[in-house]
Amino acid sequence: NRKKKREGPPLPPGPPPTPLVGNIVGLDPASPWLSYATWGKEYGPLLYTRFFSQEMIVINSEKIAKALMENRSHIYSDRPVIATTEPLGLGFNMVLFRYGARWRQHRRIFHQAVRPDAVIAYRPLQMQKGYQLLLDLLATPDDHVQHLVMHSGAIIMQAVYNYDTLPKDDPYMTVIEKATKIIVDELRPEVAAIMSAFPFLLHLPGWFPGMSINGRTADSMKYTKAWVEEPFKYTQKAIKDGTAGSCLVTDSMRKIEGKDDSDESTKAIKEIAATAFLAGAETTQSTLRVFILAMVLYPEVQKRAQALIDSVVGPDRLPNFDDRESLLYIDAILRETMRWNPVFPLGLPHASTEDDIYEGYYIPKGATIIPNAWAMAHDETKYSNSFEFIPERFIKPDGTLNDDQVTFAFGFGRRICVGRYFADASLWSAMALMLHTFNFGKTNDANGKEIEIDVKWSTGVAIHPLPFPCSITPRNPGLTEDKLRQLIHTSQ
Numbered sequence: 001n002r003k004k005k006r007e008g009p010p011l012p013p014g015p016p017p018t019p020l021v022g023n024i025v026g027l028d029p030a031s032p033w034l035s036y037a038t039w040g041k042e043y044g045p046l047l048y049t050r051f052f053s054q055e056m057i058v059i060n061s062e063k064i065a066k067a068l069m070e071n072r073s074h075i076y077s078d079r080p081v082i083a084t085t086e087p088l089g090l091g092f093n094m095v096l097f098r099y100g101a102r103w104r105q106h107r108r109i110f111h112q113a114v115r116p117d118a119v120i121a122y123r124p125l126q127m128q129k130g131y132q133l134l135l136d137l138l139a140t141p142d143d144h145v146q147h148l149v150m151h152s153g154a155i156i157m158q159a160v161y162n163y164d165t166l167p168k169d170d171p172y173m174t175v176i177e178k179a180t181k182i183i184v185d186e187l188r189p190e191v192a193a194i195m196s197a198f199p200f201l202l203h204l205p206g207w208f209p210g211m212s213i214n215g216r217t218a219d220s221m222k223y224t225k226a227w228v229e230e231p232f233k234y235t236q237k238a239i240k241d242g243t244a245g246s247c248l249v250t251d252s253m254r255k256i257e258g259k260d261d262s263d264e265s266t267k268a269i270k271e272i273a274a275t276a277f278l279a280g281a282e283t284t285q286s287t288l289r290v291f292i293l294a295m296v297l298y299p300e301v302q303k304r305a306q307a308l309i310d311s312v313v314g315p316d317r318l319p320n321f322d323d324r325e326s327l328l329y330i331d332a333i334l335r336e337t338m339r340w341n342p343v344f345p346l347g348l349p350h351a352s353t354e355d356d357i358y359e360g361y362y363i364p365k366g367a368t369i370i371p372n373a374w375a376m377a378h379d380e381t382k383y384s385n386s387f388e389f390i391p392e393r394f395i396k397p398d399g400t401l402n403d404d405q406v407t408f409a410f411g412f413g414r415r416i417c418v419g420r421y422f423a424d425a426s427l428w429s430a431m432a433l434m435l436h437t438f439n440f441g442k443t444n445d446a447n448g449k450e451i452e453i454d455v456k457w458s459t460g461v462a463i464h465p466l467p468f469p470c471s472i473t474p475r476n477p478g479l480t481e482d483k484l485r486q487l488i489h490t491s492q
């Protein structure tokens with residue numbers, strides 16, 4: 001027991017571990033962020049827990065997360081080795097890379113493509129895909145989840161490969177969706193910790209209780225290989241044929257031309273392209289699902305946003321990025337969506353590369369560092385009535401936005417989400433367009449009685465609300481497909 005044998009500063013407090021397994025007892029496997037937040041109330045915002053031999057430091061406070069992962073980022077920028085990465089076929093994915101040269105190379109190329117001044121170039125495509133989302137919602141509002149999946153995926157496929165996804169049964173999207181489903185389900189830190197402690201578990205059959213991952217690795221491998229290779233081949237061919245438009249792959253390939261056209265750079269670009277979908281599509285559509293849930297549950301917020309859009313934009317055209325400055329309430333809604341239910345409730349784990357001491361507590365080298373974004377979002381000292389959806393909390397008395405950009409929802413320090421500016425624009429455009437065009441509300445049952453929404457959440461590393469009954473109706477009751485197409489045409 002490390003706690004007894006060590007001399008010097010103590011480890012941070014935490015619940016007493018069960019011998020061998022550590023702090024599994026009492027941890028809610030479907031929503032561990034709740035257990036960590038509860039433990040935080042008892043033991044303090046910095047917690048020490050253990051899963052088998054893996055030491056974990058859970059941070060429930062934004063201030064401490066910044067003090068460690070930002071101010072001491074030279075120590076806290078690694079990722080834990082996740083034993084399930086390779087079996088799932090995720091070795092290409094820089095999100096999970098250890099801190100080092102390969103990560104730095106990928107991060108640099110990625111940053112070039114989606115840094116604040118570069119993302120402006122993607123606005124027309126984000127608007128186009130937003131228009132398509134409106135058309136899809138008008139045609140079949142009950143399929144709104146599928147439309148959001150397609151919207152977020154189509155933006156990434158276009159931005160990365162300059163590939164226009166098919167509205168139905170797109171071959172690349174189908175394969176990627178299958179892989180993502182397995183990955184999001186299985187890539188949980190607690191599963192990874194168990195697998196790391198007992199690698200032989202990876203060889204147990206998939207039907208063995210708790211070992212669902214083993215039944216799925218072969219499929220995951222197959223799908224991820226197709227995901228990395230196939231769309232990249234599409235763009236490579238377009239480059240060869242001289243028909244390639246600007247996109248992450250084409251632009252990055254052109255940059256290395258003549259300078260460094262080794263296979264390694266090409267491979268890096270190919271892997272970054274696949275990573276963009278993994279990191280960017282599910283997260284964006286999950287956030288938009290949270291947004292729709294909020295609009296249904298908080299009609300007064302929706303009305304306030306629509307009244308503002310009506311006064312600034314009016315009914316005869318759709319909002320665009322030039323209106324953003326005059327529609328700050330939409331930004332407040334965006335921030336509140338990210339805060340109210342962060343789609344990565346436990347962020348993504350970092351790992352420490354040196355022993356450290358923080359406020360008298362010892363943080364061991366090699367510990368997994370878990371920022372509990374959910375607990376930060378529900379810090380009542382910062383966000384009163386934190387379970388309520390209140391965009392006004394981001395607006396200063398003079399009507400401008402405050403400085404709180406809810407960055408904790410995008411992570412910390414050197415590993416902070418590299419795609420956050422891109423995500424912000426995809427989210428803003430979709431939210432503004434949807435609020436302009438539709439009302440989101442509850443539905444009625446057969447007796448005309450309003451159906452109450454019992455919100456349930458998926459589980460895994462990234463989460464979203466499970467489908468809930470809602471009505472999506474055009475604000476203008478006479479809106480037809482033709483009229484909407486006309487509106488889109490005049491707005492371009």
Ligand code: HEM
Nearest residue numbers: 095279280283284344348410411412415416417418419423
């Ligand atoms: C609402 C949308 C999004 C959310 C909430 C989100 C959130 C996050 C979070 C919490 C992390 C972990 C940061 C850390 O380790 O501290 C992350 C990492 C990352 N995100 Fe995002 N993300 C979103 C969209 C995107 C998009 C659109 C892209 C790409 C176009 C992207 C690319 C990445 C990459 C590559 C990483 C890994 C960074 C690294 O390890 O260095 N994300 N994101």
